[in-house]
Amino acid sequence: MGSFDVIIDSVSDMPLELRQEYSIDYFANEYYTGDKRYTASLDWDQMSAHDFYESMRNGVRYKTTQVPEKTMTEKLRQHLSANRDVIYIACSSALSASIKTAYEVRDTLKAEFPDRKVICIDSLICGMAQSMIAIECAKMSEQGKSVEECGEWVEDNKFxxxxxxxxxxxxxxxxxxxxxxxxxxxxxxxxxxxxxxxxxxxxxxxxxxxxxxxxxxxxxxxxxxxxxxxxxxxxxxxxxxxxxxxxxxxxxxxxxxxxxxxxxxxxxxxxxxxxxxxxxxxxxxxxxxxxxxxx
Missing domain, CATH: 3.30.1180.10 (Hypothetical Protein Tm841; Chain: A;domain 3)
Structure with a gap:
């Protein structure tokens, strides 16, 4: 177990084998069409990738959401309750408001976990490039670096x-x-x-x-x-x-x-x-x- 935990979101596209290898967790976004709402599982739990894209070819259009506040609060509380510091590598703020929600949730949980540190980083990118940053964070955690050191490194290197x-x-x-x-x-x-x-x-x-x-x-x-x-x-x-x-x-x-x-x-x-x-x-x-x- 490293010195802190790394969390990403559904926009990162990180495959299961990488999340397991580097012990990376994620906040799930959502998507919907009409009154049908889905959790944006990185493992395609509710709909296969082929069925998703084939439905789009057949005229279905999906809208997406940021990570719900409740989802983020529950997940972050799990990590903080285990006495873990956390760094969240978020999808670009130009594409999603999840990072804004993360700031609010972090501040709300501060009173409950005053000794824990939560760093939220706007990666200014999405997809596997976002995941590549998160993987480097996980490596730094295994090396015993502090979450603050990791946050500084990301800000210096994300471009x-x-x-x-x-x-x-x-x-x-x-x-x-x-x-x-x-x-x-x-x-x-x-x-x-x-x-x-x-x-x-x-x-x-x-x-x-x-x-x-x-x-x-x-x-x-x-x-x-x-x-x-x-x-x-x-x-x-x-x-x-x-x-x-x-x-x-x-x-x-x-x-x-x-x-x-x-x-x-x-x-x-x-x-x-x-x-x-x-x-x-x-x-x-x-x-x-x-x-x-x-x-």
Missing amino acids: FYNQCNTFETLSYLKEAGKITASSAFFGNLFAVKPIIISDTKGQNLAVTKVKGRKSSYTEIADRVSKFIVSPEKQTIWLGHADCFFDADELEMELKKKIPSANIKKYVVGSIIGASAGPGTLVVNYFGRSKTEQMI
Whole structure:
């Protein structure tokens, strides 16, 4: 057992085997359609990933929520009751209000657990890049570092965790309010694929556009190879929204550009998937600072 506990949320997309290996817990977000509400389990307990994305292909649209206050309070109380300090690596505040709720819950529980420390970090990113930060926190815990030291490290290093995305269609982003209707129409009509990164504000930033799905694989591979740092010492996490063949093609492009790459694939979770839609591809890696990529 390490010196403190690490908690993430559903937006992190962290697979079970990693959560078990690093003893990382998570706060569950929720998603819903009509009067049907689901817990955004990282293990797809209530609906399989394929069924989720297939329902979207068939016209179902899901809305998402931040982590409910009750859920967060109960989970955090469990850890504090065990005399554990906690660091919460939250999804970008530009995409979710969970970090704001965490601040409020932390302050409320302070009177109940005055000797315990809770640090809430706005990762300014989401998905497996968020999880990569959490894994480093878990390693620091095992090394006996304090939760305060870990919090300082995250604030100093979080901009080095990068994400690069492309989408099968822009319509889901448009419906989720992430892109204008005219831009979505133009993109779908002319097969324009925007390449999107997470910027220093934790927002989705389109850095370029290419024509055609396969061209987006080449562009992403070029971009990742340009900005990645020490690829032989890290795992590149390649996420896909129920598009296994496309993920395989992108993996091949990445290996052409980065022969030493250790690439692992995973399925994009329900919270990101609800806004991005089936066919989404995302590459998460450690690299040069986001500040360099926005110039």
